[in-house]
Amino acid sequence: MDIEEIKHKKIAVLLSGGVDSSVVVWELARIGLHPDCYYIKIGPKEADQWDCTSEEDLEMATAVAKRFGCKLEVVDCHKEYWGEVTKYTMDKVRVGLTPNPDVMCNRLIKFGAFYKKKGHEYDLIATGHYAQTKWIDGKKWLCTSPDAVKDQTDFLSQIYPWQLQKAIFPIGHYAKDEVRRIAEREHLINAARKDSQGICFLGNIDYNEYVRRYLGESKGDIIEKETGKKIGEHKGLWFHTIGQRKGLGLGGGPWFVVSKDVERNVLYVSHGYDPELAYKRSFKVLGLHWLTPEGLELFEGKDGVGLQEDLSIESHTRLIPITFKIRHTPEYHKGFLEVGSTKEALAEGGSGVIHSQQKIHGVAPGQFCVIYDEQHDRCYGSGEITV
Numbered sequence: 001m002d003i004e005e006i007k008h009k010k011i012a013v014l015l016s017g018g019v020d021s022s023v024v025v026w027e028l029a030r031i032g033l034h035p036d037c038y039y040i041k042i043g044p045k046e047a048d049q050w051d052c053t054s055e056e057d058l059e060m061a062t063a064v065a066k067r068f069g070c071k072l073e074v075v076d077c078h079k080e081y082w083g084e085v086t087k088y089t090m091d092k093v094r095v096g097l098t099p100n101p102d103v104m105c106n107r108l109i110k111f112g113a114f115y116k117k118k119g120h121e122y123d124l125i126a127t128g129h130y131a132q133t134k135w136i137d138g139k140k141w142l143c144t145s146p147d148a149v150k151d152q153t154d155f156l157s158q159i160y161p162w163q164l165q166k167a168i169f170p171i172g173h174y175a176k177d178e179v180r181r182i183a184e185r186e187h188l189i190n191a192a193r194k195d196s197q198g199i200c201f202l203g204n205i206d207y208n209e210y211v212r213r214y215l216g217e218s219k220g221d222i223i224e225k226e227t228g229k230k231i232g233e234h235k236g237l238w239f240h241t242i243g244q245r246k247g248l249g250l251g252g253g254p255w256f257v258v259s260k261d262v263e264r265n266v267l268y269v270s271h272g273y274d275p276e277l278a279y280k281r282s283f284k285v286l287g288l289h290w291l292t293p294e295g296l297e298l299f300e301g302k303d304g305v306g307l308q309e310d311l312s313i314e315s316h317t318r319l320i321p322i323t324f325k326i327r328h329t330p331e332y333h334k335g336f337l338e339v340g341s342t343k344e345a346l347a348e349g350g351s352g353v354i355h356s357q358q359k360i361h362g363v364a365p366g367q368f369c370v371i372y373d374e375q376h377d378r379c380y381g382s383g384e385i386t387v
Helices: 019-029 054-067 078-094 101-117 161-166 176-185 207-215 293-299
Strands: 011-014 036-041 072-076 124-126 132-136 139-143 220-224 230-234 255-261 266-271 279-290 317-325 333-340 352-361 368-372 378-386
Touching: 011 019, 019 054, 019 176, 036 054, 036 101, 054 072, 078 101, 078 207, 101 124, 101 161, 139 161, 139 293, 317 352
Parallel strands: 011 036, 011 124, 036 072, 220 266
Antiparallel strands: 132 139, 139 378, 220 230, 255 266, 279 352, 279 378, 317 333, 317 368, 333 352, 368 378
């Protein structure tokens, strides 16, 4: 955290009740700052139908704010969450894609709806994300956390550039176990509280239950891709993603989901521990989104080398060496972004092709491919994977 960046600034902290955002408040308080804290409320109206922890969350947030002498205010973003993030999610799964509601939650709620309601009154908005920001040659970049397992730059890869300018991540330079130790040492009320494993803002709600609540079930055939033989039934294509192995309910496995036919409501699977159909070397991305667009001159003059000869590359395009992720994992893949040779090819909303140096398992249309530099330090942005 750059103290020079934040001193004399008016700061709002998004305080969730979890240990990470609580240590954010401690981190700022220990350098003499007393930020205003905000608890974002999005809890479903049908609270009795959901295993929602919002009441306990608010109690924890209230105690932490009081401990450090900070004001706490509740900001209701229920309408925005269920009208925007949920709509995005259901629109994607309905057509057979695999969305990421946590990614859009950051863009639309934490740095979107909150900004419109209260955040615009502040110079900076602090959250408990495991990510960093760095000023390099006068430009602000989103950079990765030293904790590769907890790094959350992928979840922030769709925020707008102006939102990045407002964002700070005070615990982003820590590893998760360090944050836990700080919370225990400082006797924070939630030091031993478990991390939420559910969807952003929804506590421990299971993703499939979230989808089932809105789309219900729609039974269809499960067919072996290689033979065309029906081997089972599914309860809805939206409960499955490309590359999935567990939860298919099929005997004689392992089985991998390799594709979907939305019109026929068919789920295609392939058998074996390492089926060739579960892997890709190249895939398209749409809607390229850049976090620091004025910094894209870094791409100028770069050209990838060492691709396998079996990849067909257009002569009028160029290859930019990158690392990337296609899901929230600690691993980064080495590869290249293929785009047009003109400067305009990298414009916001453009398209490209990702070429991986190694075959990748489970490339799922609808997910975001998050693009980093070769050292996977700076996060450039992301694009949506398409077929």
